[in-house]
Amino acid sequence: MAPSPRLVKAFRAMRDIGISEDKTKPVLKKLLKVYERNWELIEEENYRALADAIFEEEDSQVLKQNERKNADDENLEEALVQGDSERPLKRLRLRYQERQATPSLSICESMLSEALLKRPKLEEDELLGNSSHWHSLDKTKSAQHNVENGRTETQPVSSQSHTRNMGKQPLSPKPLAVQKLSHLQSCTLGRTEPCATGGSEPNSLSSHIHAGNKGKQPFTPPAVHTKNPKGMVEPGIILLPRQKIPSTLVLIEPKEEPFTDDINANNIPQPIAEFRPDLLSKADYPAGNALMRKSCYEEPPASLEVDTENTGDGENRSNCELTTIPEDSPPSLEIASSPLGEVKISLSCVSALRRPNFHMPTLDELKESMEEKCLRSYKIVDPNFSFIKLMTDMCGCFLDLATNQSHESQEGLSNTLDLLKKSSVRDALRADDCLKNICKGSSTSNGSVDIQCPVEVSAPYIPRSLQFINDIESHIRVSKELILNGYAEIAKGREFKDSDSSNLGTLVVVPQCELTPDELRSLHDVNDITKGEEGVKISWRNEINNERPPSFHYIPKNMVFQNAHVNFPLSRIGETNCCSTCFGDCLSSVVPCACAHETGREFAYTSEGLVKEEILNDRIFMTREKQNLLFCRECPVEKSKNEDILEACKGHLERKIIKECWCKCGCIKQCGNRVVQRGIICKLQVFLTSDGKGWGIRTLEKLPKGAFVCEFVGEILTIRELYERRMQNTNSGKHTCPVLLDAFWVPKGVARDEEVLCLDASFYGNVARFINHRCLDANLIEMPVEVETPDHYYYHLALFTTREVDAMEELTWDYGIDFDDHDHPVKAFRCQCGSKFCRNMKRLHRSRFSSAR
Numbered sequence: 001m002a003p004s005p006r007l008v009k010a011f012r013a014m015r016d017i018g019i020s021e022d023k024t025k026p027v028l029k030k031l032l033k034v035y036e037r038n039w040e041l042i043e044e045e046n047y048r049a050l051a052d053a054i055f056e057e058e059d060s061q062v063l064k065q066n067e068r069k070n071a072d073d074e075n076l077e078e079a080l081v082q083g084d085s086e087r088p089l090k091r092l093r094l095r096y097q098e099r100q101a102t103p104s105l106s107i108c109e110s111m112l113s114e115a116l117l118k119r120p121k122l123e124e125d126e127l128l129g130n131s132s133h134w135h136s137l138d139k140t141k142s143a144q145h146n147v148e149n150g151r152t153e154t155q156p157v158s159s160q161s162h163t164r165n166m167g168k169q170p171l172s173p174k175p176l177a178v179q180k181l182s183h184l185q186s187c188t189l190g191r192t193e194p195c196a197t198g199g200s201e202p203n204s205l206s207s208h209i210h211a212g213n214k215g216k217q218p219f220t221p222p223a224v225h226t227k228n229p230k231g232m233v234e235p236g237i238i239l240l241p242r243q244k245i246p247s248t249l250v251l252i253e254p255k256e257e258p259f260t261d262d263i264n265a266n267n268i269p270q271p272i273a274e275f276r277p278d279l280l281s282k283a284d285y286p287a288g289n290a291l292m293r294k295s296c297y298e299e300p301p302a303s304l305e306v307d308t309e310n311t312g313d314g315e316n317r318s319n320c321e322l323t324t325i326p327e328d329s330p331p332s333l334e335i336a337s338s339p340l341g342e343v344k345i346s347l348s349c350v351s352a353l354r355r356p357n358f359h360m361p362t363l364d365e366l367k368e369s370m371e372e373k374c375l376r377s378y379k380i381v382d383p384n385f386s387f388i389k390l391m392t393d394m395c396g397c398f399l400d401l402a403t404n405q406s407h408e409s410q411e412g413l414s415n416t417l418d419l420l421k422k423s424s425v426r427d428a429l430r431a432d433d434c435l436k437n438i439c440k441g442s443s444t445s446n447g448s449v450d451i452q453c454p455v456e457v458s459a460p461y462i463p464r465s466l467q468f469i470n471d472i473e474s475h476i477r478v479s480k481e482l483i484l485n486g487y488a489e490i491a492k493g494r495e496f497k498d499s500d501s502s503n504l505g506t507l508v509v510v511p512q513c514e515l516t517p518d519e520l521r522s523l524h525d526v527n528d529i530t531k532g533e534e535g536v537k538i539s540w541r542n543e544i545n546n547e548r549p550p551s552f553h554y555i556p557k558n559m560v561f562q563n564a565h566v567n568f569p570l571s572r573i574g575e576t577n578c579c580s581t582c583f584g585d586c587l588s589s590v591v592p593c594a595c596a597h598e599t600g601r602e603f604a605y606t607s608e609g610l611v612k613e614e615i616l617n618d619r620i621f622m623t624r625e626k627q628n629l630l631f632c633r634e635c636p637v638e639k640s641k642n643e644d645i646l647e648a649c650k651g652h653l654e655r656k657i658i659k660e661c662w663c664k665c666g667c668i669k670q671c672g673n674r675v676v677q678r679g680i681i682c683k684l685q686v687f688l689t690s691d692g693k694g695w696g697i698r699t700l701e702k703l704p705k706g707a708f709v710c711e712f713v714g715e716i717l718t719i720r721e722l723y724e725r726r727m728q729n730t731n732s733g734k735h736t737c738p739v740l741l742d743a744f745w746v747p748k749g750v751a752r753d754e755e756v757l758c759l760d761a762s763f764y765g766n767v768a769r770f771i772n773h774r775c776l777d778a779n780l781i782e783m784p785v786e787v788e789t790p791d792h793y794y795y796h797l798a799l800f801t802t803r804e805v806d807a808m809e810e811l812t813w814d815y816g817i818d819f820d821d822h823d824h825p826v827k828a829f830r831c832q833c834g835s836k837f838c839r840n841m842k843r844l845h846r847s848r849f850s851s852a853r
C-alpha cells in the first residue's frame with residue numbers, strides 16, 4: 001500500500017531540515033496518537049510540532065544517558081567518601097539539584113503532555129526568558145523548565161539572577177529543545193549567539209543573550225545539528241541551518257547594555273525579541289515590555305558574520321550581521337514597549353538594501369505613499385487621515401492589549417469601532433501632542449524606519465462614556481454624509497469647527513459597500529487630485545476646516561460634450577500648418593519652421609520652455625490695458641441668449657495665438673516648440689483659501705516668469721449648450737465657470753453654431769478649475785495655443801506666469817469678468833481678490849460715491 005501523502009510530506013519536511021526518516025517515524029507515531037490523528041496540528045507551521053518533538057526526543061535520550069552516567073559517578077564517589085559526616089548531605093543536595101534541572105522523562109510525558117500541547121506558552125516563555133535585560137524584569141513571564149513530580153513544568157524564574165549572571169557563568173537552566181530552537185531562530189533572523197562553554201552540561205545551558213565569543217571571528221555556518229560526540233553543542237559554535245527550516249522561529253535578540261532599569265539611557269524602548277505574529281495567537285502576545293517582530297523569512301541567510309566585542313569584564317558579546325540576505329525577505333515589523341508605556345515601532349526591509357536602485361525614502365515619502373495606499377486600498381477618505389496617527393493608534397492599541405485594557409473588545413466591526421473610539425479618547429486626552437511632536441519618525445541608512453510614539457500607559461484609562469460613543473458615532477455619520485453629499489455644506493457649522501473634534505475619529509474608515517461607484521470615483525485622493533491622469537501628482541490640503549474639494553471628474557484634456565465640432569483630420573493640416581520636414585528639436589534649427597509663422601516667424605518659447613519675455617509682455621499689456629477690444633456684428637454670446645432683440649456685442653479681447661508643433665510635424669515630442677501639449681510639469685497644490693474665495697491653487701516651487709503652469713481643461717460646449725446648461729444649473733442653484741474660446745470670433749465673422757465654443761470645467765475639468773480670479777495684476781495669463789487644428793475656433797487655453805512666483809504663492813488669473821454684466825456666462829461674484837486694482841471694489845466705491853451725492 002502506498003504511504004499516505006501526508007506521511008510522505010511529513011518525512012520530506014523533516015528530511016529538509018536534516019532529520020532522517022528513522023528518527024521521524026517513531027516520534028510521528030506518538031504524536032499522531034497524542035493528537036488523535038489530527039494531522040492539521042502536526043502540519044501546522046511547517047511541521048513545527050513534529051520537529052520539536054524529534055528534537056526533544058533526542059534530548060531526552062541524551063539526558064537519560066547523562067543521568068545514568070551521573071548515577072554511576074555518584075555511586076563511585078559515595079564509595080570513596082564513606083565515613084565523612086558532611087559529604088552525604090552535600091551529595092544529597094547535589095543530587096536533588098540535578099534532578100531538579102534534569103528532565104528525565106519519556107517523550108510522551110515530558111514533551112507531548114506539556115510542551116507541545118502548550119506550544120504558545122512555550123513560545124512566550126522562550127521569548128521572555130531569553131530577551132534583553134530590559135525585558136527580563138518581567139519576572140512573571142520569564143521561565144525555565146523544571147522537572148517536578150515527574151512532569152515538565154514551566155515556572156517563573158527570577159529575572160534578576162538571570163541578568164546579574166550576565167556572561168559570567170552559565171545562566172538559568174534551559175531545556176535543550178529550547179536552546180536548539182533558539183539557534184534556529186537566531187540564525188534565521190541573522191542574529192546568532194555562540195553557545196557558552198557551560199553549554200556542555202545539560203542543566204546549565206548558556207543564555208543566548210549573554211554568552212559570548214571573544215574577538216572578531218569570521219563565521220562559518222555549520223550544519224543544523226552540529227554537536228560534539230556527546231551530543232552537546234560545542235562551545236563557541238553557532239548553529240546555523242543551511243537547509244530550509246521550520247518557519248516557526250523566534251529571535252531572542254541580545255541586549256548589550258548592563259542591567260540598570262527597564263529603560264535605556266534615553267528612555268527609548270529597545271527591541272527585545274521578535275516573532276512571527278502568525279505563529280502566536282493574539283492571546284499569546286507577550287504583554288508589557290515585549291517586542292514583536294513580524295518576520296516572514298522562509299529561508300535563513302546563507303552566511304553570517306560574527307562580530308564580537310569584549311566588554312572588559314570577562315564577558316563576551318556577539319553581534320552577528322547579515323552578509324547574505326535572502327532575495328525577497330519581506331519587511332519585518334517590531335513593536336517594543338517599556339513598562340512605562342513607551343512604544344516603539346520599527347520597520348525593517350532588509351532585502352531592499354540589495355537592490356541596485358535602492359534609495360532611502362524619507363519618512364514623508366513613506367507617509368504620503370501609505371496615505372495614498374490607505375485611500376486606494378482601504379478607502380480611508382478622511383482628509384485628516386494620517387499614517388503617523390495610525391502608527392500612534394497602533395502603539396496605543398498595543399499598550400491597551402498589553403495592559404488588558406481592551407479585553408472586552410468585541411468581534412468584527414465593533415472591534416474596529418472600539419479601536420477608533422479608544423484612539424480618539426486618547427487623542428482627546430493628549431491633545432495634539434502625539435500627532436505633532438512626540439510621534440517622531442526617522443529612516444535610517446540601514447533600510448529601516450523607526451516611529452516612536454510614546455503612549456503613556458500610566459495615563460488613566462477613561463471608560464467609554466455614552467456621551468463619547470455618541471460623539472464618535474455622530475462624527476462617523478457626519479463623515480459619511482460629507483462623502484455622500486458633496487462634503488462642503490454639511491461640514492460647515494458642525495462639530496468639525498471645534499478644534500477638539502478634529503481629534504475625534506480622525507480616522508474614518510468608510511466601507512466600500514456604502515459608497516456607489518460614482519461616489520467613489522468623485523472622491524479626491526489627498527495626494528493626487530488628478531488620479532494619475534497627469535505626469536505629476538497634485539495634492540490637496542485643507543488647513544482651515546474639514547471640507548473637501550468639490551466633486552468633479554478629473555480630465556487632463558478637453559473633451560467634447562456633444563455638439564461641438566472639434567475633430568482633427570490629418571488631411572486638413574496643410575504643409576503651411578506644420579513642419580513635416582523638420583527633424584529633432586525645431587528650436588535648434590537656424591531658420592524657424594512653419595509652426596513659428598503665427599508668432600512672427602519666431603518661436604514663442606525659449607529653450608528653457610518659457611514664453612519669450614517680449615511675447616509675454618506684449619500679451620500682458622494687451623490684456624491689462626484691454627487694448628484691442630474687438631466687437632462682432634452678431635455676437636454669438638448675445639445670439640445664444642435666444643432673446644427677441646439681439647443685443648450689441650460687448651467686445652472680445654484680441655489675443656494672439658501660439659502655434660506648437662504636433663504629430664504631423666517631423667520633429668520629436670521633446671521639441672522645444674511643444675510645451676503645452678506635454679502637460680503640467682510644475683508642482684501644484686489645491687488648497688482652501690483663507691480669504692473666502694473657496695479652493696485655489698498654489699505652487700509648491702518657485703516659478704520663473706513665462707513658465708507654463710497648466711491648461712484650462714473642461715468639456716467643450718457650443719455656446720448654445722452652455723446657455724442651456726446654465727439655465728438648468730441656475731434652477732438647481734449651481735454655477736458654471738466657463739471660458740469662451742472667443743479669440744477669433746470676430747475675424748472669422750459669424751461661425752456656425754457648433755463652432756462657437758467654450759470650455760466648462762464644472763463637471764469635467766483639470767486642476768485649472770480651482771484657479772481663482774484676481775483683477776488685473778494676477779500672476780497668470782491665459783494664451784491661446786494651437787496644437788492640432790489650424791481652425792482657430794478651437795484652441796487650447798494655456799496659463800503662463802506673468803512674473804516670478806514664489807513657492808506657496810496662490811496662482812491667480814484675471815477672468816476678464818465685468819462685475820456689472822450680470823448676463824455674462826461667468827456668473828459675477830463678490831470679488832475678494834485683494835488687488836488694489838480690484839474692479840469689483842472700484843465698482844462698489846463708485847456706487848457708494850454716486851449714492852452719497
Ligand SMILES: C[S@@+](CC[C@H](N)C(=O)[O-])C[C@H]1O[C@@H](n2cnc3c(N)ncnc32)[C@H](O)[C@@H]1O
Nearest residue numbers: 693694695737769770771772773829831832833
Ligand atoms: C473657477 S472657480 C475657482 C475655484 C473655486 N474657488 C472653488 O472653490 O471651486 C470660480 C469661482 O471661485 C470663486 N472665486 C474665484 N475668484 C474669486 C475672488 N477673487 N473672490 C471671490 N470668489 C472668487 C467664485 O465663486 C467663482 O465663481
